Each structure stands twice: as C-alpha cells, then as structure tokens.
Amino acid sequence: MIVELISVGTELLLGNIVNTNAQYLSETCAKLGLNVYYQTTVGDNRERMTEVFRTALSRADLVIIGGGLGPTEDDITKDVCAELMGMPLVEDPEVRIHLEDWYRQRKRTDIPDSNWRQALVPEGAVVFSNTNGTAPGLALEKNGKTAILLPGPPNELYPMVEDQVCAYIQKRSDCVIYSQMLKICGYGESKVEEMLLDLIDQQTNPTIATYAKTKEVHLRVTARAESEDAAKQLLKPVIKEIKKRFGNAVYTTDEHENLEDVVVRLLKKYDLTVTTAESCTGGLIAGRIVNVPGASEVFNEGYVTYSNKAKKKILGVSKATLKKYGAVSEQTAREMAAGGVFTTDADACIAVTGIAGPDGGTEEKPVGLVYIACYMKDKVKVEEYHFRGNREKVREQTVIQALDLLRRSIIKNYKKD
Amino acid sequence: MIVELISVGTELLLGNIVNTNAQYLSETCAKLGLNVYYQTTVGDNRERMTEVFRTALSRADLVIIGGGLGPTEDDITKDVCAELMGMPLVEDPEVRIHLEDWYRQRKRTDIPDSNWRQALVPEGAVVFSNTNGTAPGLALEKNGKTAILLPGPPNELYPMVEDQVCAYIQKRSDCVIYSQMLKICGYGESKVEEMLLDLIDQQTNPTIATYAKTKEVHLRVTARAESEDAAKQLLKPVIKEIKKRFGNAVYTTDEHENLEDVVVRLLKKYDLTVTTAESCTGGLIAGRIVNVPGASEVFNEGYVTYSNKAKKKILGVSKATLKKYGAVSEQTAREMAAGGVFTTDADACIAVTGIAGPDGGTEEKPVGLVYIACYMKDKVKVEEYHFRGNREKVREQTVIQALDLLRRSIIKNYKKD
Known part of the structure; x- marks a missing residue:
C-alpha cells in the first residue's frame, strides 16, 4: 500500500516549528509495513491544498493528513477533503456531545458558532475520538482510496494514532x-x-x-x-x-524504554544507589537519571565539579594527581569516582572529565578526549574516549557512554547467570 | 518569489530522522522575504524524483533541494535535476581539486571511481564550495526558474547556506x-x-x-x-x-545568543561566580551553564540534592524547615540557595525544588509546583511557579525560568543606569 503524508500548516512553511509529526507518522507506517513515498507540506490555502490533496489521492492509496482541523476559519482541511471526495458534511451527534462536555468541563460558555463546525463529519466517515482535544480524527473511504485526517497537535495526534488509527489500518490489511x-x-x-x-x-x-x-x-x-x-x-x-x-x-527490547530507564531499573533491581561526579558534562548525567520517575530510590545526590578546586574540595582528588596528570586524565577520573562514593554513601559513582571544546584542546589532549570512570564494589573501571563534533555533541556522547558504562558495570558485577 | 523546498532521502520517508533541514531552510527563506508554499520529501527513486522536481519547477520560481548529492549510486539528485533542466554534466576542475585535497588530507587512497562523479556539475551552474564535506552545492538557472541543490548533512548544509547561498539569493532579489x-x-x-x-x-x-x-x-x-x-x-x-x-x-537581540549565553556573559561582565543547588531538575541548570564555552570563569561547582538527606547534609537545609514546610516549599528553596553560597565561595546560587511528576503530587502541592530561588548580595528572591505538562516539560520550563531569574537578578542588583 502506497502512502502519502500531508502536513497542513503555515507555521511549518515559515519554519516556526519542526515537523516531528511527519517523522512519527513515517515511522508508524514503516512499523505497519506501509510504504511512504511522499511527504508534502502545504499552508492553509484552499486552492493549493485542494491541488496537493488531488495529487496525493492520484498517486497514493492512503493519504494521511495532519493539521488544519481546528475551530477557526483558517482550518479548512476537512472541508477541502470532503469536497474533493464528494462526501457532504453532516453533524455527528457523538462528536457534538464530546464538544459540549469538553467546554462544560472547562467552564467555557462563550463558544463561537464556528467552533461547532468541529462536530461536522463527512457522511460515512469513520470517526476517531479525541481524548486530548476537540477535533475528531476522520477516515474517508471512496473509490479504493482512503484519506485519514488527524489533528495537528502532537499530544492529540500521537495517542489517536496509537490507540485507534493503527488498529483501523491493520484491520483493512490482509496480513x-x-x-x-x-x-x-x-x-x-x-x-x-x-x-x-x-x-x-x-x-x-x-x-x-x-x-x-x-x-x-x-x-x-x-x-x-x-x-x-x-x-x-x-x-x-x-x-x-x-x-x-x-x-x-x-x-x-522495549520500545518505550531508554538508556536511563534501564540504568534506574537495574539499580532498583540490585538495590543500589549511585552518585555522579561530573566535569565536562556539568550535571547532564544526573539530569538524565533524575528524568526517570522514581529515580529518588536510587539517586540521592550528585556533584558538578567543574574547577580543579571543586574536584579537590568535594571529591578529594589529590593535588599531586591534578598536577602530574592534569584534570583530564585517567587518574583524575579514577579519583573522582572513588571520591564520589566516599563523600556520599552511594554504592556506585559515575565520573567524567574531558575536553568538550571548542577551546582547551592540545596536541596531546585534543578536544573530544573524555575519561569516564565507574566506581563499583571497591573497584574503578575507567574508559578513554575520543569523541568527534562540537561541544554539545561531545557532551551528548559522553552522557550516553557514561550511562552505558554504569549499565555494563551493574550487569558485570551483579548479574548472576 | 515562490519557493518549494524538496528533501531527498529514503531515511526521511522511513521516519529514521526528523527533517530539521526543512525547518531551517523555511526559516531562512522567511528571513529573506521569500514565500515557501510547499515542502516535499521524496526518496532516492529516479521516476518519482523526476516527477516531484518537474511539479516543483512548474509551480515555484525557486526550488531548493537538499540531499542525494553523496558519492554512491543511490545519490541521483544532481543527475535528475540536470537532465530535467537540460544542462549536461561537465567536470569542474576546482571541485576536482577540492575532492583530491579532501581525500589526501584524510589519507584515503582507495577512492571508488564513482566518488569522482561529485566533481561533475551541470554546465553553467553556480558552484557553492563545501568546507565540511565532498559534495558542492549548486545553483541551476534556466527559463526564469532556479534550482538550488544542497548536501543533506546539516553540518554541511547550514554553513553553506549561511555563507554562500543567502548572498546568492539576495543578489538576485530586487530589494x-x-x-x-x-x-x-x-x-x-x-x-x-x-x-x-x-x-x-x-x-x-x-x-x-x-x-x-x-x-x-x-x-x-x-x-x-x-x-x-x-x-x-x-x-x-x-x-x-x-x-x-x-x-x-x-x-x-542577537540571533545566535541563547539564555545561558546571556547569563554567562552577564556573570563575566560583573565578575561574578554562581553555583547551583538542584532538586527536580537534577543537574540540568548546571548542564546548561556549562554548555557555554568559557563557563569555567563563572562556574566552579554545582550540587544535585535530590533527597532530603542531601539537602540537609550538603546545603544545610534545616530539619525543622523540611518537616514543617516540606521539601517543595518556598522556605526550603530559600535555604537551598543560601546553603549553596555558604558551602561554596560563589557570589550567587540558583536553587530549585519542585514536583516534576508523574507521582508525588497532592491536592495542596500538585505536580508542576516549583520554587526557584536566587541568592545574590545577601538576599534571596524566591518565585513560585505552576508548570503544566509531563515530567520532562516541567523540568524544561524550570530550567528556563531558573536561568531567567538568575539573569534578572544580576540586572537588578548590578546594572547601573
């Protein structure tokens, strides 16, 4: 089945926002085994929209259109599509009730007449209810072609696709x-x-x-x-x-689990706590760990030791080490990790020190050189990395590798098999 | 001038990546006063690509195409466009030299024959040199229509647009x-x-x-x-x-300056240092500050005090305060900020404590309640916020407001006018 995705919205054409819906819908189609051949973006203009829809319906079997279903006069996606497919608009009583409930719950009484246009659906269309907004999703079928109309806001579009649209598409598929x-x-x-x-x-x-x-x-x-x-x-x-x-x-192997989720899950599983001692990442590793709901069970405190003085004072890195090997060295990373555990009562510490750039690099220690250390079970494992890219990229890669070193260390030290 | 943007790449149609180029190019066009009417994405398929280019050239004055200029057999953007516009490909000696230099510098000798196809340009095309890659950018002009071909990787496309393409477009404009x-x-x-x-x-x-x-x-x-x-x-x-x-x-009013850049610039200007005491943001504020090159002049250390114990031990928040008002309270935020300054020798401290959710909210203290405190010149300013959205959104908003409170505090306390 050949698919075309159409995004409707002048804000996309002005570059105000990134089109994440197109990526999400493309990935979803790939998951469902559908071939997306085209993605098109068009503004809230009746003539151009009609032409774009017409072209899409001629070259694709399924056209998925996101955006332009709102209550304002600018929102014409439904009108254009219904007219093109020759399906007159009729009021859907269930959608009407949903709208009334929606406004009542929000104590809104000054509803402009035009808002009730959202209760109109093309005659015979499949209606997808919208739990996070007012515009229902719609599927229009005619002459072997299908158009699916979805609300533009991601917090309305994503759950609608996940809960209703995928099932609708799968049901129509022969496998x-x-x-x-x-x-x-x-x-x-x-x-x-x-x-x-x-x-x-x-x-x-x-x-x-x-x-x-x-x-x-x-x-x-x-x-x-x-x-x-x-x-x-x-x-x-x-x-x-x-x-x-x-x-x-x-x-x-869980679609919805990311690296920090796994780290926190493993720490909980083995009843461990972790602390962080960060230099070049400046708190981003702790930030990722704390992003996991319930991280408080495994993470109490973390340190950003950006200056040498802070490394000495907070983590007890020795003056001699800093002098002999420098702040960005295997030895300093090792002492930072050990210091993190000694200064707290955590079971493990992940420590990083590196040169994120753009300045500070030398022939011997170039920008991108990063040491990541993990203290666990009285041992410190240190890894040396040479990352490429700008300051942000170096830091981003460091955060991932640090979380992964922590993950691998837990598995190595605690997993029984 | 009517513009159509075309993105070439099967990885976009599979949803592997988000199309940030389209957003960047749209914003750039808006800046230049050009009207983008369509954005289209198509895969590396000769027939469909030809059709998409043909349509674009018929309905737009300027077609900007990104992607598909690489060295492999899949990369056919240049061939398709040159054929469509009737401009034969000829080798450009300067591009050839650039390629030879590029490979020599990278000590690559095993260059497949097909790679030299990148030195071919449509006869009469304007060539934009690529400082970050091998594929040059190209501008093809014919019959009052212009096609601009750009390499897909953002690190090649952005500087080429900024340094060369914008000037090219502006020169052709009558204002x-x-x-x-x-x-x-x-x-x-x-x-x-x-x-x-x-x-x-x-x-x-x-x-x-x-x-x-x-x-x-x-x-x-x-x-x-x-x-x-x-x-x-x-x-x-x-x-x-x-x-x-x-x-x-x-x-x-500087396009390239963001909030943390301004904060670091102001701290440097008034010769101040800052520390951080973060609960719900878990290090993200420090992470943003450290993202600014040269942040080490104004930031030495920061603390993530996620547990009550850490707030007491590291920042000296009193047991009585935590018991009477709770960890998420104006009073705790105030003591965290003061504690941050006392525990370090920083001039200022920005502290946050809040309920990021999804759990932990109550009727009295709902998810999204955040206190942000800034210690400066022996005084603490505390602000109460009620943020909406999920855990990530609450944290993101907290980081911005914290950086902004710090910025406003510096201006209020130090700006002389």
Missing part, C-alpha cells in the same frame, strides 16, 4: 505486521550493519531496519504473517541471533 | 531584506501577541513574526527596502517600541 525493537549501545551504525550484513542481505520477511541515534543504534525487526502469533514465530530466531551477536550491548 | 531578532523570556506567545496586537495588525513593512519556544517567545522583525541601511532605518522605531513594551524581558 498482520508485527515488529520488535532492539536498542544497542556501543556500536556505530556501520559496524552494526556490517555485523548483520548476512541477515540484512537475505532479508525478505522479517526485515531489519536500523535507526542511528547518538552513540546508539536501534533495530526494528518486522515480520508479516497471517496472525500475530505467526509473525512472532518468524521474529523469534532473528531476534535470538541478533542478541547472540551483540550480547549485553542490546540494552533493551 | 534588500533585513531582519532583527528579539528574544523574550517570561511571557507566553498569546500574551506577547496581545501586547503587540496594534503593531501586528498595522504591519506591512516591517513585519513581525512570533516563534513560540519553551517559556520563550522569539520575535523576528523584518524590513524590505532598497538598501540595508534603509531597511535598518525602518526597523529602528519598531524595535525600540517592542523593547519599551517588554523591558528587561527582552534578553537578547
């Missing part, structure tokens, strides 16, 4: 698509592809798609079968083989 | 567009628009565009005139009026 995510840390995209070359080359069903993230690669393995069970059976050996090849580098 | 940025913190977008309603309603030249960011609104005021000087003269009274209405809430 089931099932996919499994594997998230890998510590390998670059080309290395991952190289290690999976034979699997990727021979792939037909399941297929393997790689998504490169900062210092991570996400793999989506997708199978197509007559039933979900059959699809899962197809996935099983491939998943097993990938896990075998990458071992512990596969940090999760 | 000069000049714009000025004003960044405002502390007002919502609708409030800003309300406060500028008369100016926005009567605008023709200059125009005012608003860009909503988290807890910030950026305004771009754009004038069109015969010369840059004349444009600047048109801008002057509008800028002055906006500054008058928003006062110190306008934190910068």
Whole structure:
C-alpha cells in the first residue's frame, strides 16, 4: 500500500516549528509495513491544498493528513477533503456531545458558532475520538482510496494514532505486521550493519531496519504473517541471533524504554544507589537519571565539579594527581569516582572529565578526549574516549557512554547467570 | 518569489530522522522575504524524483533541494535535476581539486571511481564550495526558474547556506531584506501577541513574526527596502517600541545568543561566580551553564540534592524547615540557595525544588509546583511557579525560568543606569 503524508500548516512553511509529526507518522507506517513515498507540506490555502490533496489521492492509496482541523476559519482541511471526495458534511451527534462536555468541563460558555463546525463529519466517515482535544480524527473511504485526517497537535495526534488509527489500518490489511525493537549501545551504525550484513542481505520477511541515534543504534525487526502469533514465530530466531551477536550491548527490547530507564531499573533491581561526579558534562548525567520517575530510590545526590578546586574540595582528588596528570586524565577520573562514593554513601559513582571544546584542546589532549570512570564494589573501571563534533555533541556522547558504562558495570558485577 | 523546498532521502520517508533541514531552510527563506508554499520529501527513486522536481519547477520560481548529492549510486539528485533542466554534466576542475585535497588530507587512497562523479556539475551552474564535506552545492538557472541543490548533512548544509547561498539569493532579489531578532523570556506567545496586537495588525513593512519556544517567545522583525541601511532605518522605531513594551524581558537581540549565553556573559561582565543547588531538575541548570564555552570563569561547582538527606547534609537545609514546610516549599528553596553560597565561595546560587511528576503530587502541592530561588548580595528572591505538562516539560520550563531569574537578578542588583 502506497502512502502519502500531508502536513497542513503555515507555521511549518515559515519554519516556526519542526515537523516531528511527519517523522512519527513515517515511522508508524514503516512499523505497519506501509510504504511512504511522499511527504508534502502545504499552508492553509484552499486552492493549493485542494491541488496537493488531488495529487496525493492520484498517486497514493492512503493519504494521511495532519493539521488544519481546528475551530477557526483558517482550518479548512476537512472541508477541502470532503469536497474533493464528494462526501457532504453532516453533524455527528457523538462528536457534538464530546464538544459540549469538553467546554462544560472547562467552564467555557462563550463558544463561537464556528467552533461547532468541529462536530461536522463527512457522511460515512469513520470517526476517531479525541481524548486530548476537540477535533475528531476522520477516515474517508471512496473509490479504493482512503484519506485519514488527524489533528495537528502532537499530544492529540500521537495517542489517536496509537490507540485507534493503527488498529483501523491493520484491520483493512490482509496480513498482520508485527515488529520488535532492539536498542544497542556501543556500536556505530556501520559496524552494526556490517555485523548483520548476512541477515540484512537475505532479508525478505522479517526485515531489519536500523535507526542511528547518538552513540546508539536501534533495530526494528518486522515480520508479516497471517496472525500475530505467526509473525512472532518468524521474529523469534532473528531476534535470538541478533542478541547472540551483540550480547549485553542490546540494552533493551522495549520500545518505550531508554538508556536511563534501564540504568534506574537495574539499580532498583540490585538495590543500589549511585552518585555522579561530573566535569565536562556539568550535571547532564544526573539530569538524565533524575528524568526517570522514581529515580529518588536510587539517586540521592550528585556533584558538578567543574574547577580543579571543586574536584579537590568535594571529591578529594589529590593535588599531586591534578598536577602530574592534569584534570583530564585517567587518574583524575579514577579519583573522582572513588571520591564520589566516599563523600556520599552511594554504592556506585559515575565520573567524567574531558575536553568538550571548542577551546582547551592540545596536541596531546585534543578536544573530544573524555575519561569516564565507574566506581563499583571497591573497584574503578575507567574508559578513554575520543569523541568527534562540537561541544554539545561531545557532551551528548559522553552522557550516553557514561550511562552505558554504569549499565555494563551493574550487569558485570551483579548479574548472576 | 515562490519557493518549494524538496528533501531527498529514503531515511526521511522511513521516519529514521526528523527533517530539521526543512525547518531551517523555511526559516531562512522567511528571513529573506521569500514565500515557501510547499515542502516535499521524496526518496532516492529516479521516476518519482523526476516527477516531484518537474511539479516543483512548474509551480515555484525557486526550488531548493537538499540531499542525494553523496558519492554512491543511490545519490541521483544532481543527475535528475540536470537532465530535467537540460544542462549536461561537465567536470569542474576546482571541485576536482577540492575532492583530491579532501581525500589526501584524510589519507584515503582507495577512492571508488564513482566518488569522482561529485566533481561533475551541470554546465553553467553556480558552484557553492563545501568546507565540511565532498559534495558542492549548486545553483541551476534556466527559463526564469532556479534550482538550488544542497548536501543533506546539516553540518554541511547550514554553513553553506549561511555563507554562500543567502548572498546568492539576495543578489538576485530586487530589494534588500533585513531582519532583527528579539528574544523574550517570561511571557507566553498569546500574551506577547496581545501586547503587540496594534503593531501586528498595522504591519506591512516591517513585519513581525512570533516563534513560540519553551517559556520563550522569539520575535523576528523584518524590513524590505532598497538598501540595508534603509531597511535598518525602518526597523529602528519598531524595535525600540517592542523593547519599551517588554523591558528587561527582552534578553537578547542577537540571533545566535541563547539564555545561558546571556547569563554567562552577564556573570563575566560583573565578575561574578554562581553555583547551583538542584532538586527536580537534577543537574540540568548546571548542564546548561556549562554548555557555554568559557563557563569555567563563572562556574566552579554545582550540587544535585535530590533527597532530603542531601539537602540537609550538603546545603544545610534545616530539619525543622523540611518537616514543617516540606521539601517543595518556598522556605526550603530559600535555604537551598543560601546553603549553596555558604558551602561554596560563589557570589550567587540558583536553587530549585519542585514536583516534576508523574507521582508525588497532592491536592495542596500538585505536580508542576516549583520554587526557584536566587541568592545574590545577601538576599534571596524566591518565585513560585505552576508548570503544566509531563515530567520532562516541567523540568524544561524550570530550567528556563531558573536561568531567567538568575539573569534578572544580576540586572537588578548590578546594572547601573
């Protein structure tokens, strides 16, 4: 099935916002085994919108349109699409009730007449209810073509797609698509592809798609079968083989879990607490850990020791070490990690020191040189990295590798198998 | 001049990456006074690409195409566009030399023959040199239509646009567009628009565009005139009026300066140091400060005191305060800020404590309640906020407001005028 995604909104054409909906919808289509051939963005202009919709319906089987369903006179997506597909607008009593409830709950009484236009739906359309807003989603089917209209705000669009639209699309498909995510840390995209070359080359069903993230690669393995069970059976050996090849580098197979979630989950599992001693990352590692709800069970305090003085005073890094090896050195990282544990009562400490740039680099210690240390069970493991990119990129990569070192250390020291 | 932006790349259609280039190019076009009517994304497929380019050239005066200029056989943007516009490809000696230098510097000798295709340019095209990659940018002009081809990687595209493409477009325009940025913190977008309603309603030249960011609104005021000087003269009274209405809430008029840059600049200006005492933000404020190159002059150390115990031990928050008022209270925030200064030798401390959610909220202290305190010149200023959104959003808003409180405190306490 060929898909075209259309985003409606002048704010996109002005560059006011990034089109994250297009990425989300494209990824969702890929998950469902649909081929997106085009993405188009057009403004709130009747003539241009009509032309864009007409072109899309001529070259795609399914057109998914986001935006332009609001209550103002500018919002004409529904009118244009209904007219083009020859489906007159009629009031939907359920949508009307939803709108009335919505405004009542928000104690709004001064509703402009035009707002009730949101209760009009193309005759015969499938209606997707909107739990986070007023505009319902709609599916219009005619002459073998389908148009799905979705509200533009991501907090309305995402849950509607997840809860209703995916099921609607899958029901109309003659097979089931099932996919499994594997998230890998510590390998670059080309290395991952190289290690999976034979699997990727021979792939037909399941297929393997790689998504490169900062210092991570996400793999989506997708199978197509007559039933979900059959699809899962197809996935099983491939998943097993990938896990075998990458071992512990596969940090999760849960779509919704990220690296800090895993770190906090493992710390909780083994009843551990961690502290942080950060130089070049300046608090970002702690920030990521604290981003996990319930992080307070495993994280009490953290330190940003940016100056040498702070490294000495707070973490007890020795003057001699700083003088002999410098602030960015394996030895300083080691003492920072140990100091973090001694100064708190945490079970582990993750420490980083490095040169994020743009200044401060030398021939011997160039920008991008970072030492990451993890204290655990009376031992310190230090890793040396040479990151590329600007200050922000170096810091970002450092945060990921630090969280991953912590994760690997927990597995190595505590996992019994 | 009507513009269409085309992004080439199967990775966009699969949802592997977000199309930030489209946003950047759209904003750049808006700055230059160009009207973007369409954005289109298409994959590396000759037939579909040809059709998309043909449509774009028929409905726009200027087509800007990003991506598909790489060295592999998949990269066919240049071939398709040159064929469509009837401009044969010829080798450009300067590009050839650039490629040879590029590979020599990287000590690469095993260059596949196909890589030298990058030295081919459509006959008569304007060439934009690429300082960060191998693919040059190109401008093809024919029959009153222009196609600009740009490399896809943002680190190649952005500087090429900034340094060469903007000047190329401006030179071809019959007037000069000049714009000025004003960044405002502390007002919502609708409030800003309300406060500028008369100016926005009567605008023709200059125009005012608003860009909503988290807890910030950026305004771009754009004038069109015969010369840059004349444009600047048109801008002057509008800028002055906006500054008058928003006062110190306008934190910068420099396009490239963000909130933490301003904070660090002000701290340096008044020879001040700052420390941080963070609870719910868990290090993110320190992380933002340290993101500014040279932050070490104003920031030595920071603390993440997530548990009550850490607040007591590190910052000296009293047990009585925590018991009577709780960790999330004006009083605790106040003692955290004071404690931060006493425990370090910093001149100022910014402290935050709040309920980021999703758990931990009560009727009396709901999720989103945050106290931000700033210690400066022996006084503590505490502000209470009620933020909306999920955990991440609450934390993000807290970071911005904390940096802004610090900024306002410096201005209030140190600015002489």
